[in-house]
Amino acid sequence: xxxxxxxxxxxxxxxxxxxxxxxxxxxxxxxxxxxxxxxxxxxxxxxxxxxxxxxxxxxxxxxxxxxxxxxxxxxxxxxxxxxxxxxxxxxxxxxxxxxxxxxxxxxxxxxxxxxxxxxxxxxxxxxxxxxxxxxxxxxxxxxxxxxxxxxxxxxxxxxxxxxxxxxxxxxxxxxxxxxxxxxxxxxxxxxxxxxxxxxxxxxxxxxxxxxxxxxxxxxxxxxxxxxxxxxxxxxxxxxxxxxxxxxxxxxxxxxxxxxxxxxxxxxxxxxxxxxxxxxxxxxxxxxxxxxxxxxxxxxxxxxxxxxxxxxxxxxxxxxxxxxxxxxxxxxxxxxxxxxxxxxxxxxxxxxxxxxxxxxxxxxxxxxxxxxxxxxxxxxxxxxxxxxxxxxxxxxxxxxxxxxxxxxxxxxxxxxxxxxxxxxxxxxxxxxxxxxxxxxxxxxxxxxxxxxxxxxxxxxxxxxxxxxxxxxxxxxxxxxxxxxxxxxxxxxxxxxxxxxxxxxxxxxxxxxxxxxxxxxxxxxxxxxxxxxxxxxxxxxxxxxxxxxxxxxxxxxxxxxxxx
Ligand SMILES: Nc1ncnc2c1ncn2[C@@H]1O[C@H](COP(=O)(O)OP(=O)(O)OP(=O)(O)O)[C@@H](O)[C@H]1O
Numbered sequence: 001x002x003x004x005x006x007x008x009x010x011x012x013x014x015x016x017x018x019x020x021x022x023x024x025x026x027x028x029x030x031x032x033x034x035x036x037x038x039x040x041x042x043x044x045x046x047x048x049x050x051x052x053x054x055x056x057x058x059x060x061x062x063x064x065x066x067x068x069x070x071x072x073x074x075x076x077x078x079x080x081x082x083x084x085x086x087x088x089x090x091x092x093x094x095x096x097x098x099x100x101x102x103x104x105x106x107x108x109x110x111x112x113x114x115x116x117x118x119x120x121x122x123x124x125x126x127x128x129x130x131x132x133x134x135x136x137x138x139x140x141x142x143x144x145x146x147x148x149x150x151x152x153x154x155x156x157x158x159x160x161x162x163x164x165x166x167x168x169x170x171x172x173x174x175x176x177x178x179x180x181x182x183x184x185x186x187x188x189x190x191x192x193x194x195x196x197x198x199x200x201x202x203x204x205x206x207x208x209x210x211x212x213x214x215x216x217x218x219x220x221x222x223x224x225x226x227x228x229x230x231x232x233x234x235x236x237x238x239x240x241x242x243x244x245x246x247x248x249x250x251x252x253x254x255x256x257x258x259x260x261x262x263x264x265x266x267x268x269x270x271x272x273x274x275x276x277x278x279x280x281x282x283x284x285x286x287x288x289x290x291x292x293x294x295x296x297x298x299x300x301x302x303x304x305x306x307x308x309x310x311x312x313x314x315x316x317x318x319x320x321x322x323x324x325x326x327x328x329x330x331x332x333x334x335x336x337x338x339x340x341x342x343x344x345x346x347x348x349x350x351x352x353x354x355x356x357x358x359x360x361x362x363x364x365x366x367x368x369x370x371x372x373x374x375x376x377x378x379x380x381x382x383x384x385x386x387x388x389x390x391x392x393x394x395x396x397x398x399x400x401x402x403x404x405x406x407x408x409x410x411x412x413x414x415x416x417x418x419x420x421x422x423x424x425x426x427x428x429x430x431x432x433x434x435x436x437x438x439x440x441x442x443x444x445x446x447x448x449x450x451x452x453x454x455x456x457x458x459x460x461x462x463x464x465x466x467x468x469x470x471x472x473x474x475x476x477x478x479x480x481x482x483x484x485x486x487x488x489x490x491x492x493x494x495x496x497x498x499x500x501x502x503x504x505x506x507x508x509x510x511x512x513x514x515x516x517x518x519x520x521x522x523x524x525x526x527x528x529x530x531x532x533x534x535x536x537x538x539x540x541x542x543x544x545x546x547x548x549x550x551x552x553x554x555x556x557x558x559x560x561x562x
Contacts, residue, residue, distance in 0.1 A: 032176055055212035068431045080442040088504055095508050099515050103540035107524065112258045113194040113299050114146070114225070120147055124228075124263040124295055130193045132270045133300070137347070139200045140275055143193035143300055144267055148494065188539035197301040199268065201278035202293035209262040209292070209313075216294045221248050221338060221365045223257040223296075248336050248370075252533045253329030256362035258259050259297035265289060301361065308350040308358060309425055318357060318488055320462050321530060322426045323419065327484035328537045330415040333362075334480055335541075337375040339411035341388025342367040343418035369411055376410040392433045392443070393418045396472045402512045415442075416480040420469025427458050448472065461490035464557045478553075481541065484552035487507040497554055507551070515539055 003449045052319055055431050114121050121127070130143035198219075205215035213220070220228070225247075251254055267283050279287035303311075305322075314322065326348070333340055340347075340362060347364040368390035369378055378385065387409065395417035402407045421443075425431050432441045441450055451470055454463050463484055471477040478486070489497060495504060497512045520536040 002484055007322075016326045024474065032465075052270045066389060068274070073211065089544070089560040092504050094507055095511065096542040096544045096547065097510060099539050100542045102515070102544075103518070105534050106519075106540070112256055113260050114297070117146055118226075119438075120261045120262050121297060123323040124261070124266065126296075127195070127197060128193075129197060129266075129268060132195055132268070132274065134304070134346075135274055136364065139198045140268065140270070141196050144195040145193045147369055157369045193300055196298045198296040198298065199265070200294040200296070201275060202265070203278055203288050204291075205290065207290045207292040212262050212292060212294050216366075219294065219366050221258055221368055221370045222255050222363075223249065223260050224529070227257050227260045227297075228543040248333070248338060252333040252359075252537065253325045253361055254332060255298055255361050255365075257296045257298055262292055263295055264291055265293050267467070281350070298363070303350050304346050305348035305350050305360060305422075305425075306345035309345065309428075314358070315429060316457055316462070319426050320430075320459065320491060321534065322358055322360055322425045323462065324484055324491070324534055325539070326362070326422065327416070327480045327487065328534065328541075329360070329362045331480040331484055331541065333368075333415065334376070334412055337370070339376055339388070340365065340367070340415050340418075341369055341411065342390045343415055343422065344390050344393055345422055345431075347421075353530045355526055355529055355531075356464065357532075359530050372465055375541075376411040377472045378411065380407045380409045380427070381405060384536050388414075390418075393421050394443055395474070396446075397474050398445050410474065413474040413477050413479060416469055416483060417474075417477060419480065419483075420466050422439060423462075423466045424452070424454075427454055427462070429454070446472075449540070454499050459490065460558070461486060461554060481546050482550050482553070484541075485538070485546055486554055487551055489547075489554055493551075497551065497558075502551060502555065507547075512540070 047078065048110075074419075126146055127144045128147050130145070133141045133143055135141065172210060200212075200216055200219065201214075204211060205212045248254065263350055265280050265281075267285065271279060271283070273336070276284050277287060278289040280289045280291040281287060282291060303483070327345075330340070342364060343362065349361045349363050350358045365438065366387075369376065371390070378387070380387070380401050382403045382427050385403065387401070388394060395414035398409055398411070398414050401407065419432055421433050429452060432439075432446075434440065434444055448467070454466065465478065465483050468478040492514065493510060496506055514535060518532060518539060521529075521532045522536065
């Protein structure tokens, strides 16, 4: 029954796609009812996809002013591309736009763990806080739950925050010392604590809510629309831009902060061992922290990318999917005029989808550049200007910049460079910019030919993408979008990437086929699969020029390698 409903929904959405290209040619209304018994299901599914894609293509052909004849013209790469009539290109661009419109709506993150607690979670007292999960330079992160949540199971390790004195509340001895020492959490533990609370250390923001929110505003960039609407932080939603600067639309590969509020600093497990100096006077007579600070509530992820990679060897396909997800996340940021500036494997969280594929989300926006006025071009007028977090993974154009009047640092490809460096870790090697000794490179001074060779098991296209992401010159470097498109085409577009026969109509047909298949997969199999999400991202960001650039690059690399 679920299968039928899903197929019905996929076909309905496909119909929506058809409607956009002209007079509807209705699909047989009885199609979902014709669903054959299980053994034939997948053949039927394949045929449905082909049929739907064929219909989509025919509608597109019929719609153009010059009709099908126009599209039958050869559309090649290189010179051939230049000779094409504008009309054909316009049609392809229009097909991309229409596909994009449909998939943008579908490119939503999964339900957050507090979606059924609309009016809850805006006060620290509502949470049950468990053990520390990790800490960085500016915060400690704890597992958490709202006690009434349906999936909460009481745990001996946790006690409610309210009504306990700091001294009796926690077992200070059972503290996990550092993020990297923590093994990947087991499922029962995470089921008891579906949330993670990040408690910022406040040593310079004062104790008023406004000052805290303003000073720590970068942390709020990935906050959802309702995250700040609680009374406790005394911040109304309409004032959000003052604190959050740019509003970032949700994305499957970007963390969602689902609640954010200020509160008094409580004594949490491990505080005296892990961060005694940043505690307020009331908790530690020699502490320099303020009594109030910012709390951010997120989904609790099982591990960071660093932890995941230290415990598992991923095959080439999974590794490519991981790099692709980071590129999709970075592209989303660039589109919103935001640079993360602190990408590293500790700032990427991982969970597994239902097929066991790692799902990556970029987190920790504390160092990001997200300014309405300057966008991605930071005036670098003195050494006091903050250039971001992670010195080792600072792109060459950022790390070598010299301040002066009128100097601007362009961050539009800086995060893409960091993805290139992290790709080494994903592909099973050490990050070339982390190591010590002679084998380590510095982003300030390395030459591209010094980059370590990637193993033979890494697909050729992936090797080229990594190399092109690590180009010193941002003009020669791939943008996150084009790099992502190259990987998408490499992963699922193999049959259209035939030199000399790459034609416009073939590409458009392939896109329509992918659209129909993704719509059906989304409803039919499991929408929380990484592969389906990635295809949705690809189709939601479809730009004709970027796609051709990616196809052209791929073919030219392959031609040169022969
Ligand atoms: N939502 C989450 N789910 C699970 N673990 C998390 C989550 N958020 C953070 N962590 C863990 O806490 C650690 C520290 O978090 P985070 O990087 O946000 O802190 P930070 O102080 O801002 O770090 P940095 O030193 O990079 O500025 C992470 O490396 C990770 O191990």
